[in-house]
Amino acid sequence: MGAKVPRNFRLLEELEKGEKGLGAEACSYGLAEGDDLLMSNWNGTILGPPHSVHENRIYSLKMHCGEEYPDKPPAVQFISQVNLPCVNPRNGVVDPSKLPCLANWNRDMTMETILIELRRYMAHPSHKKLPQPAETLEY
């Protein structure tokens, strides 16, 4: 086991990776406010996976990293309306018990892990044909 990277340095690493676009092409993320020294609030986007109802859609969401991040996962909430079993249809909050990476979170996972997994979740055979709200709607 290596050195335990503290929250803020871990978030700076994720920020740099997000800014440089080194991550997965179909997902992006960054700080909601560029001068937030606590680095708590983040925005993310997911480009809907091909061969699904989500194709060519861009979903925005917000993530909140609390003081215990990355020992605890961030709270994740869709801004764009989406119809998925793991998302509360009233407010867009992702139910952590229904998304495996949040349910089985460990500190090696990142916000990018979550975005990629959500995108895979959208492409899942049982989710890729679910009827979706109009594209511009937000919670």
Add this chain to the structure above:
Amino acid sequence: MALPKRIIKETERLMAEPVPGISAVPHGDNLRYFDVTIDGPESSPYNHGRYKLELFLPDDYPMTPPKVRFMTKIYHPNIDKLGRICLDVLKSNWSPALQIRTILLSIQALLGAPNPDDPLDPNVAKKWVDDPDDAIREAKVWTWKFGMDYLGFEERKKLRSDFPTMAKGDENYHRAKISDGTT
């Protein structure tokens, strides 16, 4: 993983022979993670400010430099809005012969000698070049606003006259500037 001897030695020496104006205390649950304070140098606009920083020694320290960040807001051309520091010894000029102690001294020296030619915050750096008097004034306003929490009310009050009252963009800024005698 056991803590390398090098880190134990450095920590012991930081405790036994602290550097004046600098403190570094490891977290009880992570001995590679330090709470740091650095006092602003006397002849700088950061004088009387005490800045909080955090420092982390990565796995491959001392082959790679420590990671350091300001946690107190500061107006400085080489420090960005998230407290990241642009300093050669933290990047390409790092050498394993350097230590936590020398790095913190270099950061303190950077407060006394801002380097707008190698900026991290381009807006602050531009101000530093175009209108250095105004930049220094702004830096003092930030010191007063964010860097002096460690002082009691009375101590702060005594120092009030050393600091300009308004930041750029505040109402009555230009009037305040004239009454400070900074124009």
